[in-house]
Amino acid sequence: MRSNTGSQKFTSLTIVRSGLFIAMSLVLKVVFEIYVPLAGIPALRINFASVPLILSGIVLGPAAGLLSGAAADIINFIVKPGGPFFPGFTLASALTGFIPGLIFKYIKRDINYNLLNTVFISLLSVGFVSVFIFNGILTFDNGILYDGKALHPIYILGFFMLVAIYLIVPLKLTSASPSLSINRIVFAVSTTQLVTSIILNTYFLSVLYGKGIMIFLPARILTSFFVIPLYSIIISAILNVSRQQ
Numbered sequence: 001m002r003s004n005t006g007s008q009k010f011t012s013l014t015i016v017r018s019g020l021f022i023a024m025s026l027v028l029k030v031v032f033e034i035y036v037p038l039a040g041i042p043a044l045r046i047n048f049a050s051v052p053l054i055l056s057g058i059v060l061g062p063a064a065g066l067l068s069g070a071a072a073d074i075i076n077f078i079v080k081p082g083g084p085f086f087p088g089f090t091l092a093s094a095l096t097g098f099i100p101g102l103i104f105k106y107i108k109r110d111i112n113y114n115l116l117n118t119v120f121i122s123l124l125s126v127g128f129v130s131v132f133i134f135n136g137i138l139t140f141d142n143g144i145l146y147d148g149k150a151l152h153p154i155y156i157l158g159f160f161m162l163v164a165i166y167l168i169v170p171l172k173l174t175s176a177s178p179s180l181s182i183n184r185i186v187f188a189v190s191t192t193q194l195v196t197s198i199i200l201n202t203y204f205l206s207v208l209y210g211k212g213i214m215i216f217l218p219a220r221i222l223t224s225f226f227v228i229p230l231y232s233i234i235i236s237a238i239l240n241v242s243r244q245q
Contacts, residue, residue, distance in 0.1 A: 014060055018068045021056035021097075025049045025072040030080050045082065046223060050096050051231055054192060055238065057101030058185075065097025088204035092196040099195060100188040113183035120190050125163055128221045135214055162225050185239075186232040193224045193231075 029049035053072060057065025073093035077085050132138035137146060144151045202220050206213045 014064055017060055018056060018064050021052040021068050022072045022075065024052040026076055026079065028052065029076055051234055053093065053097040054100045054189060054231065054235060057097040057099065058104050062098045062101030062105060065101040066094045069097035070094035086204060086208050088200065092200045095196050096192055099192045103188045103191065109184065113181065113187045117183060117186050117190060121163060124221060124224065128218065131214060131218050165229065182232060182236045185236050186228065189228050189231045193228055198224060
């Protein structure tokens with residue numbers, strides 16, 4: 001297995017590998033998925049099904065990643081529907097494979113990905129806090145108040161520790177190959193999560209269930225804080241192990 005650095009053709013091997021990534025995504029989604037209800041709706045799903053789809057784009061290229069993501073969503077709906085079928089979710093799943101492939105194929109390796117990741121996590125942090133301020137949940141009248149009650153310092157400390165971990169881990173976990181640097185992988189995963197999970201899926205959930213975007217957005221941003229570093233570490237480990245075979 002290697003990363004997508006050149007032109008990729010739809011050979012029989014590509015189709016077989018794509019099928020394997022789809023199968024892994026389905027298993028991870030069916031067996032290891034947790035539903036978190038928001039406003040009485042199972043709107044937040046925590047799983048590792050995106051990892052094989054991101055890998056399909058990196059390894060097989062953006063076109064194969066796109067088709068793998070779309071096929072995985074459709075097959076998963078047939079096998080284990082988690083609600084009504086909505087084409088928007090299929091689009092988001094397809095982009096989960098397409099965006100990383102696009103980044104690894106067309107964006108240069110010598111870009112300062114660490115700087116881009118720092119900017120991203122900073123904007124994500126500001127956006128997360130701003131959502132609560134906008135909804136009047138987080139106020140600063142007499143200290144830091146959450147829903148009218150004093151916010152325990154441990155939550156504030158935990159938030160800043162999470163941000164610090166997000167920034168420090170990519171610097172420590174460097175890859176043996178520059179093309180597979182953890183910073184580059186974090187950038188690909190972050191961009192994918194931003195477009196598919198935070199923006200598109202949040203909007204699609206709002207349309208599908210007739211709820212305001214702000215109901216879904218805070219939890220989806222918070223989840224991204226955890227899954228982006230986790231996905232990045234897993235993908236980096238898999239790619240590096242596969243290159244040593």
